[in-house]
Amino acid sequence: MSLWVDKYRPKSLDQLSYHDSITHNLRALAKSGDFPHLLVYGPSGAGKKTRIYATLNEIFGAQVDKLKIDVKTFVTSSNRKLEFNVLSSPYHLEITPSDMGNNDRVVIQDLLKEVASTEQVDFSNQSSSKTKHRFKVVVINEADSLTRDAQAALRRTMEKYSSNTRLILVCNSISNIIPPIKSRTLLIRIPAPSITDMNKIFTTISNKESLKFSSNDSQEVNQFLSNIGHSCNGNLRKGLLSFETLSIQSETISLSPNSLSVLKLDWEVIIKNLSITIRNNRNVASLAKVRVVLYELLSHCIPPRIILKTLLFNLIETVNSEYVVSQLIELASIFDERLSLGQKSIFHLEGFVAKAMVAIDKM
């Protein structure tokens, strides 16, 4: 009874349905039995991890899907115990450095050293592969959240242990990755699936699940599925979850555009309403109300930069003066930078809102 997102997740390269050229390259890479360090990047929900696992599956066999979670303990120099989770199979392990906070440099170095120091034993008789895999794969999630420090340390480690470890760095954008790392890895970009790609997947699933739509006109159904695709901004994961949500609300899926309203994420709705408040009531009292909402979003772990970005796009929709739009974007860029530099995001979010009110006032 798993979610569609898991149920229809491709397990091998053959099952992958879009970005055929990338799939082709990955297959070639897997065939060779060896590969350089990889840096896989692209927007979330595009299928980065799916492709990585499919490739690993191709190389090592189904064993890589037998995942277990270990809790590793690391003692920092200040004698504090730090625990983090490692997801591992016999052939690879996966870590998320944001679990480690500021100690990521030491932790990653330590972990890689440990991995590298144990020679990979390959039971090549069991897995019918042709080549001996004398390396273990380490997948580093959210590599863009690695501190500069850790990235710098990584580049030495990459060279030092390249004989028996392979790194796969995964991230959304490579703008935060330092050039030496980019140079030492093979960059693979996984773009978001197109609406057509997603449409195909939705159609396949709706056939397999034998879903009923309120109309049998394939044109209409297609249009409806495209709308779902649009609503999730190329995030297939989000798309599949929304599609399943829609399908489960009623026996037959109503094709009216209204039914899509349930798909709007709760926090997106909150930000949307926030933008309307900002547009309509531009005074000091309104700022206090805005603060309530900003704190609400922050307290639910919505990243401040996402709040800022979403708010900006919503605000742009409400104003029709190009000049103001350019002003808003400039303000957003200033406060976006401050968000990265500063300590407490509320100052900068409220700063943006206040300045935006003034900018709209001058319209």
Next chain:
Amino acid sequence: MRRGRNKRAVITIDSDGTDADEESEDDLIEDIEDDEEEISGIVKRQPELVQPEVKRAKRPASIKTKTEKERKIKKETGTETETETGNQQWSDQYAPKSIDDICINPQKLKQVKEVLYDMIYHPDALTSPRILILSGPAGSSKSTTVKLLANDLIRSSQDNFGSYNNDKWIEYMDIASSDGFNQSNQFDEFMNDVKYRVGSNLTVVVLEELPNIFHYETLIKFRNKLREWLYMDTRLPPLVICLTEVEYNNNDLGVTPSYSYNIENNLTVDTLLGKELASNPKVKIVKFNSIANRYVRKTINNIMKYERKVFSQIPVHTLNGFLDELVKLGDIRSILFNLQLWARNYVQRKERGVDDETYLETSFIRENQINLFHAIGKIIYSSSEFANLADDKKDFYSIEQVLNSFNNSALLNLSILENYGIYQNGNYEISIASEIVDDLSLNDLMIDGEASKDFGIRSTRNKLRSIEVRSSSGYTNKLKIKFPRHFKMIRQYNKTMYQIKAYQRYVHRLRNTWQELNMIDGYYLPLIYNKKKQSRYLYNRLGGKFQEIYADEELGVSDLHGNDGHNGRGFDRDQFEVDIEQAIAELNNEEGSDDEEGLSDPIDDSIDELDENEDEDGERFSSDSELEGLISQGMI
């Protein structure tokens, strides 16, 4: 200065020989030793004999008359003070003997009296209030009030037994013990003993000293005992807790962030008892304030009548100048100490002929702490103390005052953000507000250095100054100063993150980042699962519902030790929690069967965490400096 005093002290000895009290003689020896360093320890007793000779030669002639005068006065006052055996501190000497003499607002006195009366004479022993808490700053007559009232209320009713002359109150003493006596049970035993102090033996139980409540177990024991006391089904003596509220603000949020208020840094009724106990209907709370000037004046005037001899020598305007400064303290005990010291000093100086009418030695006055709310008020409205100065000076001194007495600038900045909007009830241009917030935002970028301490604060004051003052007549501040809700947000943040991470770790098995789970899955999953699965509970939004976070008018107290019930949780029990717990249980079984050593430990830990109150986990997270760094880096 000091030298001069020595000299004169010597002279006093010299001419007054045997009369001098021992203390000044000892002082003298030390002082002389200071002066004459070459005298070694061996000849220590000698200076007594030798030094006066030396000094005498240096004695200026003019002083002689003064000294004799001084001696005369000493004798006069001496007879008076000697009769008051030993007890020479005015605060003790003139301690109120009856409730009418207490230095307190009569309204407050009446309020306490009514509650206490109700506690003693309530017709139904079971529903009567059982605990009275008097909270307030030090020296606001809390314990004096309750002790005198106890004697007054109980004695008057027991005239038949008039022979009792003892006090009608009993006080708990927390005695540190080294003889193996179990200290943590001491409070329990005390409470068990005093509960029989009813009927003809009626006594008010006063808790001024508390057991070591900074020790977690002791605090819990303390609260449990009080709870037990509330629900005991017999008549009990009234229990009065005098709590001096303390706020420690010496830790700078910017450097070592401690993102919440708890008993460690803030002793208040709420942190002591926990929210649940503090809001119990059988617990009455009376808040004392610093004593207002006129009540202090009344008390001082009374004392001045008795000490006419001293005060008659002080010119009225000098005295008043000093008193004006002094009464601001609002702490009667401290005021009396200072007054006594000052008055004596003044008289002595005068006797010595130091003609210094403007002598205002205020250095002994306890530095008046201002609390956060005062500090914010001074920044937002500027201090009324400097009202007659020019605008820029007014602002400068107000801010200076805040900076000197309140060094938690990170907290101040958060508070300004929370409160800049209350100026003129928010009726001013949005552009000015935007400049204030802009500067606060810039201030947040300054990590270290002096500027980061006051940039935002000064800029706020300046910007608010630039607002045109509207017709001030009939204008009232409708909006109250609020405590920043940052801490509330952090707590909620930790709760949410904790649940999502637990879900990610145990149910979702780490396949996506927890941020993704929060922003996407967290919304859709309940919509899917609630239709698809028949489960015992409903699935709520992952990480709890979105809740608006409001600022409070009181200090944001986190119920760190408030493990009383699960009210503090931000979300109801839902199926996600059940799933997580199940997953952990399964995992444990597996691990238990094949690998007992390495892995079971950390997992056990996580179970404990789950079982505990979420609040506490929140605390645990927020005390984690690594995580703090993380939060500050990007997530918050």
